[in-house]
Amino acid sequence: MKTLIKNGYVIDPANGICGIRDILIDGKVISKVSENIRSAADVTIDASGRIVMPGLVDMHVHLRQPGREDKETIYSGTKAALKGGVTSLLAMPNTQPPMDSAVNIKLLKGILKKDAQANVFICAAITKGRQGKEVSDISGLQQEGVVAVSDDGSSVDDKEVMAEALKKAGLNKVLVICHSEDKALSSGGMVNLGIISTRMGLRGMADEAEYKRVARDVELAKEYSCPLHLAHISSQESVKIISLAKKKGVRITAEATPHHLSLNEEAVLGYDTNFKMNPPLRSKEDVQALKKGLKEGIIDVIASDHAPHTENEKEIEFERAEFGVIGLETILAVGITELVEPGFLDWPSLVEKLALNPARILGIDKGTLSPGKDADLVIIDKEKEWLVEREGLISKSRNCPFLGRKLKGKVEYTFLGGKIAYKA
């Protein structure tokens, strides 16, 4: 079966394409991208006035299954992903059981085969039980197809353990992803330390809890010359450290979330738990530094850190509520509304941050529209405004910080392996 997407404004930074093109899909793969394709097709879609880009690669997603199917399932999470334009995602290992052994990965792969509606890549745990004590069998995990390891939610406190993990991961060509937080410095905190924590009467989380751990892990990455990816960076000090390390040639990459790039600590003043996440929303200066870092390539990736929680865990006292917010369905629109529309980032850069860079960092064959590659792509109406509403969300959870916000840019079609997997 052949599908022809006509007259779309195609943005494919991997191939330097940014202009009106036709795309011919043959079966599962992209057959041709050029002007005025005249081949016959079974289906023709007129994409005039629309943006066509590679499907998003979201490298930070909590799908919760197995173990917490009340929050999210593989099915609901990947459905939400498709609606948001995400065709590939990296599933975090803090499930129950955690993804710390080949046996558990096999269990997960069984569910994925049955239920996944998008491409799911697996991130396993750095340490057994995510306890930070004993490094997982990284080579065994790699043989099961794991592409990255992370103890996301916690940092590996023990430097020796982290060093060993980096060595093993390096040997096995598995990416190490760090949740940078020294809990000795942030413990008990729930909003950014400073005037906001003081006004709210809540324990604060110091930014140094993040950047000191970033500094430690960057040093380790340098020492063992192993690639390292820093998850959900939130503070300007971290950006400085990453910038300096990159200049010295250390092989590190970094991501920021849509919420840390667009919301500051003041959002939390009403005790709305949909703004409670870890790391916390930081100061205006931090947000500016993050955006600048994104523009300058110090931050390589925008990732959602989609973290679903039930209403029972969120609609309670702020101090008792879980950390984390959902983001799969809003990641693209927030990027357009907050970064592209104000002229901060151009379209090709946005596509790099959302699709090409994460694919390259993970070493997966995604994020481009090159002929021969899987036809994972999205067609977007960039002018379309929509209201983020609880009822409209596909995720099982509702803990979205953009509820009630009007966002610009809506996914009209998501193609997965040449098929229409989502249509607005």
Add this chain to the structure above:
Amino acid sequence: MVWSSKDLLGLEGLSREEIEFILDTASSFKEVSSREIKKVPALRGKTVVNLFYEPSTRTRVSFEIAAKRLSADVINIASETSSVRKGETLVDTGRNIEALKVDIIVIRHNYSGAAQMLARHLKASVVNAGDGWHEHPTQALLDMFTLREKLGRIQGLKVSIVGDIAHSRVARSNIWGLVKLGAQVTVCAPKMLIPAAIEEMGVGVTEDIDLALSGADAVNVLRMQFERDGENAFPRQLDYFSNFGITQERLKKAKKDIIVMHPGPINRGIEMSSEVADGMSSVILEQVTNGIAVRMAVLFLVAQANDRIKNNEDAH
């Protein structure tokens, strides 16, 4: 002016005019407590629930007396004796109380933001009687009422707040209120008990108690809680008294007519000496008396505002 909010959650969100309006309303209620028959029918037929998740005697009794002097019916719920212990959520508890056709819920809670959350979910009025480290608005209002009564004004006064600022809702509410009303506020505590960036709330900061007392028109002394485990606890009670305790010697160096306040209960020999607590400068018991008038004003104003809101809804 007209008071328009169904709730009183804190002083941070209030204007100077609103705060002064509450204090003025309190002035007119104060006289009721000195009558032979200490009762007015202002809230007759209304029901007030004191929902207390933390042990408290003085604040709860003060609210109870205030409500009764306004002729309201009062029910007290303490967390030990309620379904709270059975794991019911705060919002569910609030909705159940509301379903009993209660008009005002006075809430004391150990979590910051609890009163705000309850108010967001209920149509009943919510009055914050202290939430975590966040705010304790009626305490600050009665402190300001006492200051105004004693010194005739708040504008231009120098007020020092001494003690565990970091964990104090009394300190936060006082700072918001006093700064809005034009006082010059200094907080004084050991460094570990000063919260981050507090000066951005418009106050001066010092660790020197003599400096804090020097030139001050009033000093508000907070209760030290040594029972707080581990974090930020001041190591030794005696050290605290010798470094920060209010004594006659220290007061000799201060303004002659300085006023000493304390929200109670006092730890004699820790925050201040007995001589000071019982001395000429102390207005501590007057604060307690004024607490009734202030809480009467608050209960009256939120009930009236909520009646107006409900009438408007009916009219539409």
